[in-house]
Amino acid sequence: GQNIDQPTEMTATEGAIVQINCTYQTSGFNGLFWYQQHAGEAPTFLSYNVLDGLEEKGRFSSFLSRSKGYSYLLLKELQMKDSASYLCAVLMTTDSWGKLQFGAGTQVVVTP
């Protein structure tokens, strides 16, 4: 199985930038998702990377390096509502039907 590592918690100030890193094993890798999950709610889709490079969507960007087994989610101009858990999830070539393997999540705390 995969070993997906991401930091447990990060704290940042409103208006700042935070970068959440995710590392995974490269063998059999087929794509990487980022989800946002507010406390007590369902995870919601943020981004999907399958090729190397940066994907930008407004204040959120996601980067992937397939050769290094590394991704990051960049949150810019942080707002209080960005306080949430951010989940990194990997799609493997050995898994079919959209099955994902999730990291434990990174809790981001935004302070005033």
Next chain:
Amino acid sequence: DVKVTQSSRYLVKRTGEKVFLECVQDMDHENMFWYRQDPGLGLRLIYFSYDVKMKEKGDIPEGYSVSREKKERFSLILESASTNQTSMYLCASTRGNQETQYFGPGTRLLVL
């Protein structure tokens, strides 16, 4: 608008009871998943289904079973609930590989 619904948001059961958790999606998705989410452990896959009446074990199937009699409905069954099955249960669906999973709101189950 995409929708995945779960039968209950909160549930309290006693040890030994049989518990049914229902999930319904209205997107005509082929694939459906049941996860449990516990602090520090992230989302762990219990079972998934890629077609009606088809099911596959996930990473932690012990103590659980599932049923998929109709395409839109995927049920998780705890045959004899135990206290270590106290958790948040999340259902998800996806159209296929390399497509995002859409999550239901979750059921917080407490087994006393």
